[in-house]
Amino acid sequence: MILNYSQPLEVTNLTSWLDAALRSSLPEFWVLLIEFVLVGVAFLAAYAVIALILIYAERKITAFFQARFGPNRVGKWGLLQSVADMVKILLKEIVKINRSDRFLFFAAPFFMIVASMATFGAIAFGKGLHAIDFNIGVLYVTAVSSLGIIGVLLAGWSSNNKYSMIGAMRSGAQFVSYELSAGFALMTIVVLAGTMQFSTMIEGQRYCWNLFNGHISSLIAFIIYLISGHAETNRGPFDLPEAESELTAGYHTEYSGLQFGFYYLAEYLNMFIIASIATAVFLGGYMPIQVKGWVAFNGIMEYIPSYIWFFGKTAVLIFLSLWVRWSFPRLRIDQLLNLEWKYLLPINLVNIVLMVILVLSGLTLTDLLPGWF
């Protein structure tokens, strides 16, 4: 009761009220069914809305980096631009490609969107705003998010276009390589946190984020995760699969209308997913900033709803990703693989060992300064 009173803006209140109301009048089966449907709809809506916001934000921030204004015609400050674009993309004709593998061609975008949707479902948006909370959450996210590559490969293969083919092959090489680094970076933190469940991991970071808890080792893991996560989303400087100055648009060259929209949405959502996993694993997820002993301060921080914390932290990481994207030229395929196999992976392996040593010998911040963290 006290918790509810002190956090009036949490969505948990709404969901638990809804759950109670349903249970009071319906049998268990129907309650579950209705809740499933509601959660599904909420996720689909959130998926689209977040993508639209991200597209707008990217275009605006990019423009500011490039000494431009960005979209500013549709709505105030161009706020409705991405909505207008979405409407346009829904109305566009889906072009049929001669001599393409029709079935795979149509199936490919769904792989992409389903993979990113499935990962999206495992994200903890806030306290209680968590659709599925496995005890192997981290593993699940890594596994499911790598399904998207099938969509890319199929798209490249079925389009009957040489540019698409090259793009898809590049994408395959890139994804396989960087998946490894991303996975290892997450493993490093699993060693530190001692759990694979997102909720437990986030709760464990109440006073000390994992980023600080494992100091050197965590920081390295964090940077590596950001780099490889960035690479996994196929965004510049790692956008070789779609390298517009070389391959025109890479694997999705032949797609139009809603199918292209799927790739577009998935790209932005993947950016969000990577940032949100990094938030959960390294930056304490939806946990507000808390300092041991500062009761008043903690109270005020608690008052800010958890989803605001989550989206705030994620936004910072997304901004970082945009900043990097618009500062650097594109890597070449051999440079890309070099970076992974020559730098990231060895560093990562050493880093895991380092983390194990840190944890076992009690050199993490929580162990060193228990009064503070």
Next chain:
Amino acid sequence: MSSVSKYFSGLFTGIKSLLFGMSVTWKELWTKKVTRQYPENRDTLVISDRWRSELTMPHDENNEHACTACGICEMNCPNGTIKVISQMIETEDGKKKKILDKYQWDLGMCTFCNLCVLTCPSDAIKFENTFENAVFNREKLKQQLNHEGSKLRDKKKEPLAPKAE
């Protein structure tokens, strides 16, 4: 040993160069944007007087121009953009005289090389900086420069518009 130190120095100079790059974009994020917002800025927009976008034939308040229909501009135009259609009339004292009937100019074919204005002996035409020339079909690009019912100015009068420098 050297290869190991090369590995690490390569890593760190690389990271340093990337951070330098990011510092530049960070600075640019806060600088003034250079986009000019047309058409909002139409009132403040300054187009150079010398900007060539529309050929015109200045007429004075009496609806008189300076074109003698000599056709030099037509001859000098590399693309056949200009058509000077003249007619012969008889003046009061019985002399035959060539006067301008229609001065046609096709904006769609003009390359704005300025040769017509340069070679015109009577400074009858000039380029204006009215740049909003978009129209909905090509026919509208063909313009007649002399006004309806206009006639040649007497030579005694000062020319109305000085030639663009």
Next chain:
Amino acid sequence: MENIKKLILNTVKDAVIEEKQKLTVTVDYTKLHLLAKTLRDNAELPFDTLVFLTGMDRGEELGVNYLLCSSKDLSKEIVLKTGTTDRENPLLYSVTDLFETANYNEREVFALFGIRFINNPDMRKFFLNGDWNGFPFRKDYDANPELNPLNLESKDIIDIAPRIMEIDGKLVESTVNIFEEDDYIINIGPQHPSTHGVMHFRTSLDGEIVKKIDVHSGYIHRGIEKLSETLTYPQILHFTDRLDYLSANINRHGLCMAVEKAAEIEVPERAQYIRTIMDELNRMDSHLLAWACQTNDLGATTAFIYGMREREIILDIFEKTCGGRLIINQNVVGGVMFDIYDDFQKDVKSFIIYMCDKLKEYDRFFSHNVIALGRMIGIGNLSKEDAINYAVTGPAGRGSGWSCDIRKHIPYALYDKVEFNEVIRTEGDSYARYLNRLDEIEQSLHIIEQLIDNIPEGDICAKTKAIIRLPEGEFYSRVEACRGEFGVFIESRGDKFPYRLKFRSPSMALVSAMPLICKNEKISDFIGIGGSMDYVIPDIDR
């Protein structure tokens, strides 16, 4: 040059040597190859650069003019002329084995004049489709549109090149396949974001690696040289802006100089100042765009916008001076069309300060970026020998260590009065070309700094006759355009129209070197190298 004359007569006894604007040697077509080889291998002063290869329809005779110069001293020039009276099946000997740059030029001559070259390995038509009827640049060409109707059907590209070789004194016609049977070929262009225009590279790939490039050009060939034959000299001027539109003013300068030299027109001092300053502004404008496009080709979109932003200021200055931004119509025969405006000096000076600052920013932002370095250093190597052989001039040629700046070798306008360094790097890779451009911007700023305060009063244009007629003869002029040497050749028969006009386009040489330097590079580097060479397509497709 006396030694050279002796050498020529020793090699070919019946050579006709004339002292015209340049030393001109006419030889029989069977002796030309021998003479060119002797001149090229001459140890004392090797004539190893083929500047012009001009097809000619001399009336009775179809022929070719070659302008050779020495790579050590570009001002030492010699013109070779040859021809054949067989108009049905004209055959001349190729000099491709001596000067690689002759390859595309000979193919161009074949397309436009129908002269086939024996021993050229690839005798497809350049610019035109293989099935084009007639040879457009011949004087007796029938331009009836029914002969070559507009075709909307798409045609397959046939990768088979005919050629005619001399084997043991016999002429053998044969064909050769450009690609192997199972090559993975992708078409980069004609519509591709990174070809900087409608260029078509048929590229065969081995994985990511470029095996071979076949260049198809002519998608925007306008026949400017042919059109010029029916226009007066002042009218032709407006075409030059439309060749390499990024060095519009310099091209126009080149043609004006050729006409002025021929008609003996003295250009006023003030006009020379304005011309030089505008040329250098134009050079910076072009190099900024080149920088921007190169970074964009390497994937750094932000840098592209920065480059365009700075370029905009130059364009504003152009707009205020000449009423044009890209096509600026500034030079005319005898001087310039527009005087500078009142605040010109102020604007240019503030631009100089601004630009110096921005050059530092570019340096910080891109020139040392580790990714960019990896994409440029050691990529697209062009050796000095190859640069000379392919006649690659401009920042690209100087990036290979060849001192080829016409402004230094054959000073025109005010370039002998100002101080500037010829930027030369010897690495010959993309990075050398990249840095050369940035350094040349700095040099251009330096040149303008010296001139901007000293513009003398006076006329801006010499009085010329209403109709300019050139005396009979052949006139050459060479200027340093933004991408290399731009040349103009006029053959006049005393008329107000040229009998034959030829532009030497620097971009054509740059593109001809692309298959060489892109071989065995990655496909993404192929794009990056293209950016570093910075060719402009309308310059090739004249």
